[in-house]
Amino acid sequence: xxxxxxxxxxxxxxxxxxxxxxxxxxxxxxxxxxxxxxxxxxxxxxxxxxxxxxxxxxxxxxxxxxxxxxxxxxxxxxxxxxxxxxxxxxxxxxxxxxxxxxxxxxxxxxxxxxxxxxxxxxxxxxxxxxxxxxxxxxxxxxxxxxxxxxxxxxxxxxxxxxxxxxxxxxxxxxxxxxxxxxxxxxxxxxxxxxxxxxx
Numbered sequence: 001x002x003x004x005x006x007x008x009x010x011x012x013x014x015x016x017x018x019x020x021x022x023x024x025x026x027x028x029x030x031x032x033x034x035x036x037x038x039x040x041x042x043x044x045x046x047x048x049x050x051x052x053x054x055x056x057x058x059x060x061x062x063x064x065x066x067x068x069x070x071x072x073x074x075x076x077x078x079x080x081x082x083x084x085x086x087x088x089x090x091x092x093x094x095x096x097x098x099x100x101x102x103x104x105x106x107x108x109x110x111x112x113x114x115x116x117x118x119x120x121x122x123x124x125x126x127x128x129x130x131x132x133x134x135x136x137x138x139x140x141x142x143x144x145x146x147x148x149x150x151x152x153x154x155x156x157x158x159x160x161x162x163x164x165x166x167x168x169x170x171x172x173x174x175x176x177x178x179x180x181x182x183x184x185x186x187x188x189x190x191x192x193x194x195x196x197x198x199x
Contacts, residue, residue: 060108074120081184083126088173091125099118099119101118115148116148119143124178151190
């Protein structure tokens with residue numbers, strides 16, 4: 001051709017390959033299914049057991065949601081506290097009215113880690129002897145947000161229901177009494193943490 005130009009119609013060979021549905025002569029043969037033997041299915045005894053799911057042999061990140069179990073277990077444990085005695089009365093947990101949060105189990109690098117964050121409200125009912133008269137008092141004990149490993153820092157906040165006939169000093173005394181629920185609640189939540197570790 002003139003001026004050293006190339007013919008536009010000449011075939012060009014490239015090193016680019018791609019897969020096509022139609023088989024050609026130089027295509028690889030299709031894979032043939034093969035039944036695995038018992039040795040291939042069962043892991044050899046030399047491998048250490050892995051935590052978590054069967055598919056996670058490498059022990060990579062795997063998170064399991066334990067919210068349902070945790071909320072039910074916390075309610076069950078706190079409901080079993082029973083009554084707490086005070087110098088001028090006694091009270092018990094009537095109901096766990098709020099138990100919201102998250103609990104989880106994480107498997108990473110073949111190690112288990114658990115955690116949770118919860119908020120709890122307990123409905124309390126009790127009787128106090130005030131000026132030689134037995135008064136029934138209702139209230140709530142709130143446990144603000146707390147997390148795994150933080151039970152030593154647990155705090156409680158007490159709210160009394162409308163008790164219009166109680167003097168202010170008696171309300172203060174009853175609130176102080178209800179703060180004594182902190183220790184039995186802490187013990188039950190410690191038990192919950194131990195059970196969570198065994199999940």
